[in-house]
Amino acid sequence: MPPIVQAIKLSKVYRTKKVEYVALRGVDLEIQGGEFVALVGPSGSGKTTLLDMIGLLDSPTAGKVIINGIDATSLSERKKAELRNKHIGFVFQSYNLITYLSVLENVELPLAVAGIPFWKRRKRAEEVLAEIPGMLELKDKKPNELSGGQQQRVAIARALVNDPELLIADEPTANLDTKTGEAVVKLLKSLSVEKKVTILMATHDPDMIKNCDRVIHIRDGMIERVVEQ
Numbered sequence: 001m002p003p004i005v006q007a008i009k010l011s012k013v014y015r016t017k018k019v020e021y022v023a024l025r026g027v028d029l030e031i032q033g034g035e036f037v038a039l040v041g042p043s044g045s046g047k048t049t050l051l052d053m054i055g056l057l058d059s060p061t062a063g064k065v066i067i068n069g070i071d072a073t074s075l076s077e078r079k080k081a082e083l084r085n086k087h088i089g090f091v092f093q094s095y096n097l098i099t100y101l102s103v104l105e106n107v108e109l110p111l112a113v114a115g116i117p118f119w120k121r122r123k124r125a126e127e128v129l130a131e132i133p134g135m136l137e138l139k140d141k142k143p144n145e146l147s148g149g150q151q152q153r154v155a156i157a158r159a160l161v162n163d164p165e166l167l168i169a170d171e172p173t174a175n176l177d178t179k180t181g182e183a184v185v186k187l188l189k190s191l192s193v194e195k196k197v198t199i200l201m202a203t204h205d206p207d208m209i210k211n212c213d214r215v216i217h218i219r220d221g222m223i224e225r226v227v228e229q
């Protein structure tokens with residue numbers, strides 16, 4: 001089995017009219033199936049940039065991203081989107097739920113985009129919500145009727161509905177208080193242990209970091225050290 005993620009000499013330079021900013025400087029990284037990996041580093045060190053490259057949301061300036069053995073670097077945007085939809089789920093700090101859709105409709109959304117028929121996607125969305133304690137009974141609510149922790153759990157359900165091998169999360173507990181944050185940590189940990197979902201997550205949360213298998217420290221766009229735990 002190839003690693004789920006291989007990043008090879010990944011560099012990213014952001015260019016504006018006047019300035020150039022080197023956000024990643026030749027990052028090499030491999031993530032094996034089932035690993036729970038935390039990416040930590042100071043603000044501006046390149047965590048989000050690295051997640052965007054690995055999640056195929058943006059292209060590197062140099063280097064390669066290989067997902068499940070498929071080199072994404074030279075693929076067309078359409079093929080890249082296909083690879084992303086098939087293999088990767090995303091969870092963001094700000095939940096990014098659609099306010100006028102119900103919880104169930106939000107979770108169904110990636111399946112609707114993938115062209116899955118209505119009855120099938122409804123069933124699958126209910127299945128995923130049922131796996132997260134306390135979520136199925138919220139299925140008809142709108143996001144603004146939920147707490148931050150509940151909204152983040154909806155976002156996690158939405159990220160999982162396509163059954164991705166890789167979950168990419170960018171500071172998923174940053175906007176949550178300690179108690180609701182703990183519930184999200186517990187959920188991600190159980191997805192990793194019980195469902196063997198591979199998780200790559202940027203975080204500053206000590207509770208989250210302590211639950212990971214490997215901690216990658218990044219600074220100035222480079223991997224500074226890696227700690228196995």
Ligand SMILES: Nc1ncnc2c1ncn2[C@@H]1O[C@H](COP(=O)(O)OP(=O)(O)OP(=O)(O)O)[C@@H](O)[C@H]1O
Nearest residue numbers: 014015021023041042043044045046047048049050
């Ligand atoms: N679109 C962009 N255009 C120009 N510069 C950018 C862009 N996106 C990020 N940067 C710069 O690249 C550097 C790395 O940003 P990045 O968001 O990856 O850091 P981060 O480690 O995720 O930070 P934080 O913890 O604050 O979220 C920062 O200095 C940032 O200002």
